[in-house]
Amino acid sequence: MDESFSALRASFSSAGGSRVRYADERRRDRDAQGVLWARVSQSLDEHGVLTGAPRWKMINPARQRETMSQLLCQFCREPARTDEGILFLHSTKAGALDPSTSLRTTQPPFCREHARTAPEGCSHLAKHGVALLAQSAPLYGVVGTPYRYTVDRTIQAMAFDGDPVPYGHADLDWMVASQLVRTVRAFTVVNLEDL
Numbered sequence: 001m002d003e004s005f006s007a008l009r010a011s012f013s014s015a016g017g018s019r020v021r022y023a024d025e026r027r028r029d030r031d032a033q034g035v036l037w038a039r040v041s042q043s044l045d046e047h048g049v050l051t052g053a054p055r056w057k058m059i060n061p062a063r064q065r066e067t068m069s070q071l072l073c074q075f076c077r078e079p080a081r082t083d084e085g086i087l088f089l090h091s092t093k094a095g096a097l098d099p100s101t102s103l104r105t106t107q108p109p110f111c112r113e114h115a116r117t118a119p120e121g122c123s124h125l126a127k128h129g130v131a132l133l134a135q136s137a138p139l140y141g142v143v144g145t146p147y148r149y150t151v152d153r154t155i156q157a158m159a160f161d162g163d164p165v166p167y168g169h170a171d172l173d174w175m176v177a178s179q180l181v182r183t184v185r186a187f188t189v190v191n192l193e194d195l
């Protein structure tokens, strides 16, 4: 049990609600929607953060949250939005893409230059990656670790499937987020060489 995990506590409201919090919680531990975020050390432990689903690259929660929330290139942190849209790289290993639908991603976008060069440093992307140019990518929710308050008043991590939980969902009260999720909408698949 690492330090940040043992520092989780329960807080109870007068209305009968409860939620998980840090013993020494600071303002930046929660996002604008009030969801509690993993501290960096916590992303390195064995409590199930980001297991279960196919993922080609993990970046630490603080950086993922920063670049994803502001739509910055995950490589250089420059703005990723251009007049044509926002570039995401997507692994097709999870299944075929249907451009008539939208998809959810935990992968922050890329600037034009790094969308082109990222696959060179990642064999998975080189093999399975496609570039998506999205017209919009609204916030959806988070991926994180659910916790529960036990009868002996401890906080316990629960098994979870890695599915994103949308903002506004009651489960978020007892979740420690590690990845921000956006919905990639109105996208076209573009050839990386054409960028």
Ligand SMILES: [Zn+2]
Residues within 6 Å of the ligand: 073, 074, 075, 076, 077, 078, 110, 111, 112, 113, 114
């Ligand atoms: Zn970049």
